[in-house]
Amino acid sequence: MNAASQGGSSAGCRLYLITPPRLDLVRFRDDLAAALDAGDVACLQLRLKDAAPDDVKRATEALMPVCHAHDVAFILNDDAKLAHALGCDGAHLGQTDGDHAGARKLLEGKILGITCHASRHLAMEAGELGADYVAFGAFFPTDTKEVLHHATPDILEWWSEMMEIPCVAIGGITAQNCAPLVRSGADFLAVVGAVWNHPDGPAAGVKAMNAAIAAA
Ligand SMILES: Cc1ncc(COP(=O)(O)OP(=O)(O)O)c(N)n1
Ligand SMILES: Cc1ncsc1CCOP(=O)(O)O
Ligand SMILES: [Mg+2]
Numbered sequence: 001m002n003a004a005s006q007g008g009s010s011a012g013c014r015l016y017l018i019t020p021p022r023l024d025l026v027r028f029r030d031d032l033a034a035a036l037d038a039g040d041v042a043c044l045q046l047r048l049k050d051a052a053p054d055d056v057k058r059a060t061e062a063l064m065p066v067c068h069a070h071d072v073a074f075i076l077n078d079d080a081k082l083a084h085a086l087g088c089d090g091a092h093l094g095q096t097d098g099d100h101a102g103a104r105k106l107l108e109g110k111i112l113g114i115t116c117h118a119s120r121h122l123a124m125e126a127g128e129l130g131a132d133y134v135a136f137g138a139f140f141p142t143d144t145k146e147v148l149h150h151a152t153p154d155i156l157e158w159w160s161e162m163m164e165i166p167c168v169a170i171g172g173i174t175a176q177n178c179a180p181l182v183r184s185g186a187d188f189l190a191v192v193g194a195v196w197n198h199p200d201g202p203a204a205g206v207k208a209m210n211a212a213i214a215a216a
Helices: 025-038 053-069 080-085 100-106 120-129 154-162 179-183 202-215
Strands: 014-018 043-046 073-077 090-093 111-115 133-137 167-170 188-191
Touching: 014 202, 025 053, 025 202, 043 053, 053 073, 053 080, 073 080, 073 111, 080 090, 080 100, 090 100, 100 111, 100 120, 111 120, 120 133, 120 154, 133 154, 133 188, 154 167, 179 202, 188 202
Parallel strands: 014 043, 014 188, 043 073, 073 090, 090 111, 111 133, 133 167, 167 188
Antiparallel strands: none
């Protein structure tokens, strides 16, 4: 998950996939394998909103091996303790997803990402706490989630000029609109719809995102 050490596309920016909020595990496992076969993906975040821990466990057991077979990190959304218990590569926590400092200790040596919305202050706090990346957004309108915070590319420029810690851009990002985010210094572009809802399927979605990042 370190942009500099993992190579990849132009300016080191890479694709960060997030699962749809609800999924049919059997079908999604095949979609995931096709997406990861299609191009460069840094990580997959399992984001099953409102799923029971047992369902998250089943999904992790089905999907994490697919990710690891493709050298893709597997990150769990919302729950650092469950991420630790399931042996995930890390967790992504929002501002109301529990104790960030406790999560940092629990996930020693693993990836911890923190949502910072459009706040420089939250990003500085996350950096001081030892986050492995900070996430800014939403940059564009999205159908995937109701968003309360809206970010603009200048926060990516500010962060990447000042800090070594990678930053992730999220929210309505597509192959058509991502270029300014890449040029502003995003280390990762996190997407749901652009890949899983691509009209030609997830493999085409990954290829389109990789090409757009490389051309930015
Ligand atoms: C990479 C990345 N960035 C931001 C988010 C949003 O996290 P959060 O604010 O906790 O909202 P939910 O995802 O829990 O709805 C994310 N998941 N991933
Ligand atoms: C989880 C999340 N947090 C802010 S926007 C968003 C959804 C991103 O999905 P999409 O790439 O489909 O807009
Ligand atoms: Mg959350």
